[in-house]
Amino acid sequence: MFKILKTTAPLNYLPGSLPFDAIEPDSLAQYCVSEPWTGDMGNGLFRLGERTAYLHGLARSECGLLNLVKCYEATDRTNVLEIFEQAATSCSSFCFSTTIMTIGGxxxxxxxxxxxxxxxxxxxxxxxxxxxxxxxxLPSPFPPMSRQ
Incomplete structure (x- = not known):
């Protein structure tokens, strides 16, 4: 899934606009780990949360776009890069899903x-x-690496 939309209208839900009881962070935490991130287009750096950096196989929480996407499924990398390129040239909202690939894991x-x-x-x-x-x-498509 890869989607991008140009935005000019104000957001329907601004921070704090939903009543507290309509937001259930515990429900989200039951099903997934979530973490915010930011990207600065002035210097091209992304700042990730600690868990996000770890799950992307990165040693630091600050990285460039190519380092961020290098662990994604090869067939999805181009689509993800195109989404970020479009978002960098026009105010946009976007979403994508892919898979982080690890050797033997x-x-x-x-x-x-x-x-x-x-x-x-x-x-x-x-x-x-x-x-x-x-x-x-998901199971890895690669055989586990043997250690000698």
Whole structure:
């Protein structure tokens, strides 16, 4: 699933606009790990949460886009890069889902929802969003690596 929409209308749900009892963070935590992230289009760096960096196989929580997507399923990388490119050129809302691939380990499904703002001027703006990691993994297509 890969979707991007240009946005010009104000959001229907601004932070704090939903009554507290309509938001159930415990329900979400029962099914997945979620963590916010940001991207600065001025310097091209993404700032991930600690768990998100770990699940993407990154040693640091700050990275470039190519480092972020290199663990994604090969057939999805181009689509994800195109979504981020479009979001960097026009204020947009987007979402995608793919799988994080690890050698010899399980595959981790990942969902991303985000939006870009302030991109009207070249080399400006930011992208913000949330990564969702379901509390299950898929079998790896690769055989486990043997250690000698």
């Amino acid at each position: 399980p595959k981790q499904p990942v969902f991303c929802i985000g939006e870009s703002t302030g991109v009207e001027q070249k080399y400006s703006g930011k992208i913000t969003g949330v990564f969702l990691f379901p509390n299950f993994q």
